[in-house]
Amino acid sequence: MEGKWEKLYSKNGLAARRIAAKLLSIEPGSRIPRVSDFVTETSLGRGTIQAALRLLEEIEAIHLEARGHLGTFLIRTNRELLWDIAGLGSVMGAMPLPYSRKYEGLATGLVQVLENMKIPFNLAFMRGSLNRIEALKAGRYDFVIVSKLAAELAVQEDDRIEIVKTFGNNSYVSGHEVFFADSKVQHIQKGMRVGIDYSSADQHLLTEHEVEGIDVELVEVNYMQLMEMLKNNEIDAAIWNKDEMTYSDGLGKGSFRSEKAREISRKVNEASMLLHKDRPELREALITLPVLDVNDLQGQVEESKIYPRY
Template sequence: MTRTWESLYSKNGLAAKYIAREILKIENQERIPRVTDFCDRLSLGRGTVQGALKLLEGLDAIELASRGHLGTFLLNKDVSVLSDIADIGPLIGAMPLPYSKKYEGLATGIVDAFGSTNKRVSLAYMRGASTRLEALKTRRYDFAIVSRMAAEDGIKNHKGLEIIKSFGLGTYVSGHKVFFADPSNTQIKSGMRIGIDRSSPDQSMCTLYECEGIDVALVDLNYMQLFQMLKEKQIDAAVWNKDEVQSVEMLSSADFQSGKARELTKLTSEATIVIDSTRSEVIEQMALLDAGIVRGVQRKVENGERFPQY
């Protein structure tokens, strides 16, 4: 087997890299291009293409069947092996810090869904949707997980970004509420100090809508500081998501008074995957991701039916 892998450095092996990329786009039981098609498309000789296909079969990357005048069909493919041959490494994505069961379930679901296609994925954890989208645009990551609201906001500000997968309402957060340092408060009032994280479009826009027309002092913090600052009464109120168990149990909270904030929280509840639309290799691999598997695993983690693993 080692000798077979070494043959990837031969002329046939270099051709196999290109052909592996083409076959990754083909589903099992579909006909593959004719040898002459590969020759024309890749400017290769007939013998080189035939040798490359035999090499891919020898590496157990593909299983082919000739059906006479109907052509040659792809019976089976190993996506992981094909990706290695094609020099397509594991996808790397950025998502929020997994501090809630919902985020742990989302991370576990994405890893499981890619695993079911024999595709590897690595996840990095970054605070702030704006930060994740900036990192995506500079190609530090292949994809970013953000809410639909943050995705739509980011697409306006970054040319070439697009939503490639959506997971439905309640998959990013269950919703947001206003949390208070003083349990006697039930709504934001003039004179209050309000925590805001401007790197989070979700938190900052909900905060601004809820404070609209009220004379408050906005205190710039990062999202993970809000809870501690409320506990220490250094701020009076802050918008926070309902899935963070510690804040829900220790602090009093209330629903939004602002109709605009209530409407916005629907968009903030849906998880999406954003990619750079110029990266065709990422689009091809993302097409393999089954959103149904992700949602199913996420529910099991949230319900305690399985341990998170990401």
């Protein structure tokens, strides 16, 4: 076996490494790209590509079956071995702090699915979507989870990052409302102190649209302290998500009056996975991540059918 691994450092072996990353995105039983497709994508010769595929079979990372004019099919893969050959290493991801059952469910789904995909990874938790996006740009994380709104804004501002997965409606939060220190109040009024967290693209944009045209004092606070500050009458109003209603006992609440805020809130509800474009080989692997499996596990955690695990 050692002799086989040594071949990975030859010209054919380097080609095998590039092809291994591509094959991670192909499900067993599916047809693989033609040799000419690999030639176009890698700028390597046909002979090199064919030798690389034979090497991957020799190392037992894959098993291929030629089916004449139908093409060549991937029958089996050793994903852990392919991952090592591709040189992808351990993947580091970041998502919001798991303070709600929804986030606990999302974390549980990601952990279980990535383990099933044989992807070595670590999951970290970081407050503030803008903080997570900046960490992704700086290379501290390989992927980050943010709302669809934050993801779209990030892609517009920086073409080096891309959305590789979205997880469907209500996968990030169930919705937002405006909460008030006075239990009898339902709408933001002139002169109020309104909490805003500029590190959260979602919360600060929702807040700015909801208070537009109203003479209020914006008080910069940590998102996690909003409910406590409302209860202590340090602020009069704040926008918060609906998923942890126990924090809102005794507070007033109301729906958005701003059409812009209502429109934005629909995009805030969906979770998205952002990836740096400098990691195309990782994209090939993560593109096959089964979203429905993540959704199912998230739902089971929210319904207390399974315990969170992350």
